[in-house]
Amino acid sequence: MFSTGTDVMGRPAREAAEAHTSQEGLVYQVCRWCHTASFRKLLCPVCASSDLESAHSDGHGVVIRSNVVNRYSRIMRNESLVRFPEGFVYRCRIVGAAPHLVNVGDRVRPLGGRTSVAGEVVLEVCDPPGSAGWY
Secondary structure, three states: OOOOOEOOOOOEHHHHHHHHHHOOOEEEEEEOOOOOEEOOOOOOOOOOOOOEEEEEEOOOEEEEEEEEEOOOOOOOEEEEEEEOOOOOEEEEEEEOOOHHHOOOOOEEEEEEEEEOOOOOEEEEEOOOOOOOOOO
């Protein structure tokens, strides 16, 4: 088939790509029946409905649990549970600080729409911790 250089909305392909990359954050789902927010789910975790509507989040959240992981590699990394203001919790990879310096209560934000090779959501710490020699 031949490409006409436009997307399904009739916009030129370059404008469609720029519009897609200009939106940072996360796309999550909201159940149309019980209005529960979830992230990367096929069914609502509360009522098991498949009638989910996509919504856009700015991606800012708060760490509620933090773990340092180094399985399958020699490099340590941080995997944390992050609560987003829209009401869902998701496991994310946190960068921007040493893995052991990411604490519960730290605010995090998206890292330019970047995801890891494994498909993890990658976030960075908003306020990086101070130097280790604070005394």
